[in-house]
Amino acid sequence: MTMSEPWVDLPGHILGPSLTAAGLAAWVLSANGEEEAAGATVELQDELDEALRAGITGPARVSRETAERAVSLWERAAGLLEAWSATAGGDPHADREAARLRTRVASLRRALGSA
Secondary structure (H helix, E strand, O other): OOOOOOEEEEOHHHHHHHHHHHHHHHHHHHHOOOHHHHHHOHHHHHHHHHHHHOOOOOOEEEEHHHHHHHHHHHHHHHHHHHHHHHHOOOOHHHHHHHHHHHHHHHHHHHHHOOO
């Protein structure tokens, strides 16, 4: 697959966790007043949800643009969680969730071929 192809195949084992990460990112962005960015996470959520509802257990084809945008949004959400933790004097839950988002970002990057 070349980097210019409009689609990317996400491995089946990351679909469910990525759907959960998309929801978390949307919540974090919304809670921080970034409604437009939160709304943008719906694109990948919809594509992943559609694949899971169709019973796909192997790779699911999603828009490369949507996956690339998710990487950016999820990184932003992870940064917001880390910033919250730092201002709160350390928040283990926020740190865990930020790490979870960063793990999902790494998975998407691998699927995009830009790890």
